[in-house]
Amino acid sequence: MSELWDPWQISEGAFPKPGASSEKLRFLLNYAVLAPSNHNAQPWLFRIMSDGIELYADRTRALPVVDPEDRELTIGCGAALFNLRIAFRNFGYEGVVRSFPDAHKPDLLARISFGDGKVATAEEHGLFESIVKRRTNRMPFRTQPIKESLLSELEAAAAKEGAWFQVVLGDENRNRLADLIAEADRVQMSDGHFRRELAAWIHPSRTASHDGTPGYAIGYGGLASYLGPLVVRTFDMGKGQAAKDRQLATGSPVMAVLSTENDTSADWLSAGQAMMRVLLRARVDDVWASFLNQPIEIPELRTQVRDLLGKKSFPQLILRMGYGQDVKPTPRRTPGEALMRERIR
Numbered sequence: 001m002s003e004l005w006d007p008w009q010i011s012e013g014a015f016p017k018p019g020a021s022s023e024k025l026r027f028l029l030n031y032a033v034l035a036p037s038n039h040n041a042q043p044w045l046f047r048i049m050s051d052g053i054e055l056y057a058d059r060t061r062a063l064p065v066v067d068p069e070d071r072e073l074t075i076g077c078g079a080a081l082f083n084l085r086i087a088f089r090n091f092g093y094e095g096v097v098r099s100f101p102d103a104h105k106p107d108l109l110a111r112i113s114f115g116d117g118k119v120a121t122a123e124e125h126g127l128f129e130s131i132v133k134r135r136t137n138r139m140p141f142r143t144q145p146i147k148e149s150l151l152s153e154l155e156a157a158a159a160k161e162g163a164w165f166q167v168v169l170g171d172e173n174r175n176r177l178a179d180l181i182a183e184a185d186r187v188q189m190s191d192g193h194f195r196r197e198l199a200a201w202i203h204p205s206r207t208a209s210h211d212g213t214p215g216y217a218i219g220y221g222g223l224a225s226y227l228g229p230l231v232v233r234t235f236d237m238g239k240g241q242a243a244k245d246r247q248l249a250t251g252s253p254v255m256a257v258l259s260t261e262n263d264t265s266a267d268w269l270s271a272g273q274a275m276m277r278v279l280l281r282a283r284v285d286d287v288w289a290s291f292l293n294q295p296i297e298i299p300e301l302r303t304q305v306r307d308l309l310g311k312k313s314f315p316q317l318i319l320r321m322g323y324g325q326d327v328k329p330t331p332r333r334t335p336g337e338a339l340m341r342e343r344i345r
């Protein structure tokens with residue numbers, strides 16, 4: 001990460017309270033850009049309007065091999081939207097959202113405007129404070145279980161955003177899910193196109209790049225992080241990855257699937273907001289999460305994940321959760337870099 005720009009150090013006190021609307025809106029974007037996205041591609045663009053912000057899908061940042069329909073791209077944008085909503089609330093604005101406000105502009109995912117003044121609740125402040133504390137934590141977690149009461153709250157958090165958060169219960173189901181994850185790893189890693197796409201987004205740990213995944217975030221320290229992209233591009237490491245992920249899946253206190261009733265762009269945007277509400281709520285209680293979405297990225301295996309849940313739904317994400325040590329945050333583009341430049345037609 002560049003020495004000068006540390007997006008995670010954003011301070012609430014720097015909000016330009018007496019400033020112009022445009023300054024305030026631009027400040028709020030500092031929280032939107034901290035959202036997670038697959039490969040840290042940050043597939044969002046923002047446009048500052050007179051009283052709000054437009055959120056666009058940036059399809060030039062799509063991942064056509066792993067995410068050919070832009071499903072995960074839209075989930076990432078939903079996560080950025082949720083951060084924005086919580087930031088509006090934290091600074092005393094209602095934050096009124098209209099999703100897909102223009103049928104002629106499929107890339108325009110949402111408009112969010114100030115709305116009325118509204119004091120934030122303690123819950124909203126808590127979620128806001130978690131934005132800078134969240135990371136994808138791929139390290140093994142302690143065996144310490146997560147309390148039932150928190151799991152119920154995570155279910156409620158997803159439901160509030162129109163999605164299901166379902167904990168996978170019982171050894172048989174967990175093992176079956178771990179098998180599907182391992183199988184998906186082997187399928188994906190044997191595909192040269194998948195490996196090339198993945199390698200293109202992995203950067204050395206000391207990267208100055210504002211996007212992509214630095215080696216340290218996926219377990220390649222120092223020198224190995226320089227070789228990581230070459231290794232990923234060149235060798236089928238499916239077997240090793242499968243074994244590692246199987247262990248992570250069976251060894252984590254909680255494995256959960258986030259699903260939606262349908263599988264449209266609107267569902268993906270909701271899934272992203274639900275995911276973010278869940279991840280932030282989890283961080284309020286010091287719980288970490290990371291993703292093992294691989295089987296959902298392969299249509300035949302996605303159906304099997306759905307069967308395992310016993311619910312007629314569309315699985316969108318697989319999360320592992322638990323307690324563990326903090327990890328280093330990953331880079332981000334500045335709000336300025338994520339602003340829409342060209343004229344909208």
Ligand SMILES: Cc1cc2nc3c(=O)[nH]c(=O)nc-3n(C[C@H](O)[C@H](O)[C@H](O)COP(=O)(O)O)c2cc1C
Pocket residue numbers: 034035036037038039040072073075076079134135136137138212213290291292293294329330
């Ligand atoms: C829709 C979506 C899919 C993701 N899929 C994976 C995944 O399959 N494996 C993984 O290790 N991380 C996955 N991630 C996590 C991203 O790699 C991570 O968010 C990104 O590198 C930024 O890092 P951060 O979350 O620590 O800020 C996913 C994130 C999102 C939002």
